[in-house]
Amino acid sequence: ALLVGASLAVLSTGASALTIGFSQIGSESGWRTSETESIKAEAKKRGIDLKFSDAQQKQENQIKALRSFIAQGVDGILLAPVVETGWDQVLKEAKDAKIPVVLVDRGVKVADESLYLTKVASDFVEEGRLAAAWLATRTSGKCRYVELQGTVGSSAAIDRKKGFEDVVKLFPRMEQARSQSGDFTRSGGKQVMESFLKAEDGGKALCAVYAHNDDMALGAIQAIKEAGLKPGKDLSIISIDAVPDIFKAMADGDTNATIELNPHLGGPAFDAIDAAKAGKPVAKWIKAQGPLYLPDTAADEYKRRSAQ
């Protein structure tokens, strides 16, 4: 009966019942949680047996998970790399085992690009440029801002910083007062913002906050309020992810803009593995670029996204 059941499962989905290992970074932000839920749902829909591993933000746990997937002889691996470097050896082991690795959400720096099949991720440099263009426009190119960076060494943090500064350098009166990592978490964003406000005379001379993700912006909003200032008014705030809670804050007037980051990366990732197995060519970077959202649609976006 079990055998029949399994073969029926294969017949019903049409796709072969693949076993895929997914090494996820952790659950540091609302965005990451929705990414995990979306990829698990997509695997279920496709009849894929997904082996899930949460690395609690530690690269060594991701490397252990990849080695375990290789030992299990999975058909493919999804990896959301917490940091850019340190992957060459384990990716070589996956390649030697003929197991395709798809990077989801973040990138890696490796000597040999053939060590992974493709990267399904947004262009973080573009996100940084868009954020800075919005801030420069809103402040007529004159603003002393602070930056809440994402996880140190992550491609998201490195590139969002780079893109923002590519544009800021075009405006001589845009000035970065301070920049520090809040590790993409609400508590990290709050703690770092508290230290910035203390160091900056209570924040009076500050014009804006650029947060590499919404969760740190939400923490910063708390800190700004506790310092007696009005977030979204005394300080302009922009962040990235477009999670439901940022739209709630925007509708309340506490923040001013967010850039959407697509969490639904399972479809393109699984399609890439299917294509590779069918011997079809796969692009090295499958990009999903999100737009910028402003307060005028925030209430509707909050309602729509929190109902999903």
Ligand code: GZL
């Ligand atoms: C970006 C992703 C970032 C999100 C954060 O693709 O890696 O990591 O912007 C998450 O919310 O922590």
